[in-house]
Structure formats: structure tokens, C-alpha cells
Amino acid sequence: MAGPELLLDSSIRLWVVLPIVFITFFVGVLRHYVTQLIHNEKKVDLQQVSDSQVLLHSRILRENGKYLPKQSFAMRKHYFNNPETGFFKKVKRKVIPKNPMTDTSMLTDMMKGNLTNVLPMILIGGWINWAFSGFVTTKVPFPLTLRFKPMLQRGIELISLDASWVSSASWYFLNVFGLRSMYTLILGQDNGADQSRIMQSQMTGAAMAMSPDPNKAFKSEWEALEIVEHKWALENVEEELVCQDLNFRGLFKAEVQVSVD
């Protein structure tokens, strides 16, 4: 424990810590409902659905093909990979690359996302910084290096103060991310107030669904399927079976259950 422990005025707890928690929480709930109001249904393309299912099918063939007879597996592999008529070779989808700058629907989506999430965060963060400045709010339970001081202790110009003591702005940001599980509890999964998930999706960006390039996906699936060999899992199944008695436990009951109860 470095340095003497500071004793904070208990009115800080009453008038700063708790109000920030409530403000963050209610703003989050508000954001969720606003997102639901201005959210528009994503139209699913039949082609995309079909393609993604085909890719899934091919993957299952690779993984579980060993349970099928050799001929059936060969027939299906042939269907996909045949040099002339195979599905992956023959089908080329026309891909329109979705440029985020010019594609209007994605542009409006991005704008709406920014509006509902980033803007309130900035506004409220700034207001809290202005309203609750000049004093220390709370202490994080683990020691921090001095590098964090200017970031976490805005407005408090004390060189000797431990970096673990943070200002109210940092308490606000802590809340924004910490209340995520509370939102899940109250609003159910997939809620619009979950900011970190939104930020994640913004970063991974165009990696959603098959829209970017089904052709590439087809090609990689074709390669993967080519190298798969059929090793029949049922080769020795009878031998394994007859070497021991069957386990009939649970097959016979004193009273037979007639109705579904």
C-alpha cells in the first residue's frame, strides 16, 4: 500500500458516484429504445441465404462424410468439385463490391450508429467532466502507473497523488462498459445499448455474412473438399459390436408409460 489512504467525503459517494451510475444506466436504456425506433429491417437476399447454406453443407460433408458409404460420399464430392459441372467450379456469383463511401444504405446505417452511440457518450462525458470536476471520485482497486495520471485525473493537479485515484469522468467510462451485463439482464440479449459490441462490429466492418465475396468462399471450400479422403467409420462396426453384450439398461420398466405426462 503506497502512501497514506485518502478518506473521501461521504457526500461524494451520495452525490457523485451514484448519480453517475444512474445517468449512465438510463441513458443506455434510452439509447436502446431509440435504436429500435430508427432501426430498419435488413432485407435478406434469397441468393445469400442459399449460398451460405450450400457452404455449410459442403463443410458438413467434409466433417461427417465418413459416416456415409463410400459411393455416396464420392457422389456428393463429385457434385461439388467436378472440373466441368461441379457446383463450386461452375457457379460464379456477380459481386458488387460495397464501397462504404458510396453505398447509401450503409452510409445511413453508419450515421445512425454514430448518432445513437458516440454522440451521447461524448456529450454526457463532457458534461460530467465539467460538472463534477476538481475532485477525486473513487479509487480503482489495483495499482496504476504514473502514465495513467493525465488520462484519469483530469482537472486534479496533484503530482503526489496515487494514480489509482480517478476522477468522475473515468468513473463514467467505467460505468459505460461495466453496465453491459445489467443491460443484458434487463433488456434481454441483443440490445441496442450494448456499446462495446457495436464498436466491435464497426471494427470488423464488412466481414458480415457472405455479401463481400461468395466466390472466394466457394474457392476455399473447393480446395478444402479436394483434399478430403473418405475413411469409412463403419469399417469394423460389427466386430466392435459382437465382442460384448448389449447394454439393455433402461429398456424395461415395471410400469410402461402409456401417456405423455
Add this chain to the structure above:
Amino acid sequence: ITSTNVSLSCISEMRDKLRKWREENYRNSEQIVDVGEELLNEHASKLGDDIWIIYEQVMIAALDCSRDDLAWSCLQELKRQFPDSHRVKRLAGMRLEALERYEDANKLYDSILQDDPTNTAARKRKISILRAQGKSSEAIRELNEYLEQFVGDQEAWHELSELYINEHDYAKAAFCLEELMMTNPHNHLYCEQYAEVKYTQGGLENLELARKYFAQALKLNNRNMRALFGLYMSASHIAASPKVSAKVKKDNMKYGAWAASQISRAYQMAGRGKKENKCSVKAVEEMLESMQITMS
């Protein structure tokens, strides 16, 4: 006989029963109608948001039991709450189907599909209409087209295999069952159905495959008696065939004998402690002997 003071635990019991039946896809429609009707008429206020899915479940069960009055009232409630929903439209279509107004039902489903071409439920209902009308070849054709686009729909593959079996097109039925086996490698029932189709197709190669898949079904679930009998039959059949080599004959007779011993063992265990045990065991032995395939 319902009292207005039914305790809360009773209500939650009924809700849990309905949920269990819903999640495990039971088709005990009369029971669902009984429990559901009581729940909806007496305790609707205590159900919260669950009430809508219970309406749907009870409505489908009511259609099964020809209770159009109950189905109509459920449908009205759902329409009022979700006026533009495709899901509710599908339920309305199902009611028209139950009343055999197939033309109207078809029009309704077509309107859903115009709005949303990826709606699988409406397409499947249209195929069921064809099946209900007895037009199995058209149903098969439509189902094939559907499966070309929605390759992963297992319910559809199973339906198609049933249709093919009814048409005695066993090769294609086997193909459908292979799809199911591939996506559910641990489901012993699909293995067993596949083996049965192969056995029905006949021919030495198919019998061998049938034997293998009966054995696989047994391996996945030791208690599948049908697979055990199937194993016995296919092994005996191969052993009795004149075209096999001596080694194959010996192997198959071994498998057949093992299967027979397991069957006797099962019947002995079943009759344990009962007076009729000796008679039933003897009956099983006689049955096994009579099932011996003799060379023709």
C-alpha cells in the same frame, strides 16, 4: 372443473408442460388443447408475454382436433396483437387448410412469398397442401426445388424421404436419409431407417450396407430393438445367399447368431420375475427359427 383460486404453482406447472411439449415438438394435440384452453380462459392475465406463443401452440393443436372455434379465437387475438406479421398469416393459412379451403390458403401463402421470398414456412405449407391433396409427384417436385435452395433444412429432407418411400423410390429415399445421417451422425434412428431402406432395396451390396448401418444404429443406442432384429435378418439373409464366399458366410452366421442370442437375452430380461417368462422365451426362440431365411 376449474376453481378461480387455482394456485400459482399449478399455473406454472401447466406452463412448463406446454413449454416442454413445444420445445420437444410433441404432437399430443388433445392434451395441449385441454391444458392450453384452461390456461388461456382462466389465467390469461398471469401469463405475461408467454401468452402469444401459447396462443400459437394451442391454435395449431386446436386445428389438429377440429376445434375451429378455439382456433379462430386464438387467431383473432394474435391478429390483433401482431397485425402485419408473416408468422400470423401462416397460422391463418393453416386454418384455411384445416377447413380444406386450399385455394384461399395458397393465395395467402403466395402473398407472403411475394413480400419475403426467403420465408421458408410459407413454402413448406404449400408443399403440405399438395401432399394433403394427394398430389405426391408434384409435392416431390416442389420439395426438390425447395431443397435446392435450402440445402440445410432437415425437416424437409425427412419429409422428402417419406414421400419417396411412399412412391417406392428407395434409391432416392436413401439419398435423403444419407443427408440426414451426415448432418446428425449420432442419431441412431436415421441410421436405422437408412438400413431399412437399403434392406428393402435388396441385393447383396445393399444387404451388406444394411447390416453395417443396423450395427451402427445399435452401437449408437444399444437398446434399439428394431435395429437388432434388422441386424439378425440382414446377416441371416447374406449368410443364406448362394453367391457369397465361405468366409463371408461364416462371418454373417456369427453376426446372426450373436444377434439372436442378444434378442433372447433381452426377452429374458423383460420377463424376469414373471410367470409367463418361460413361455415367452420359448416363443422368441421359435420366432427366430421361423425367421431363418432358407435357400430358395
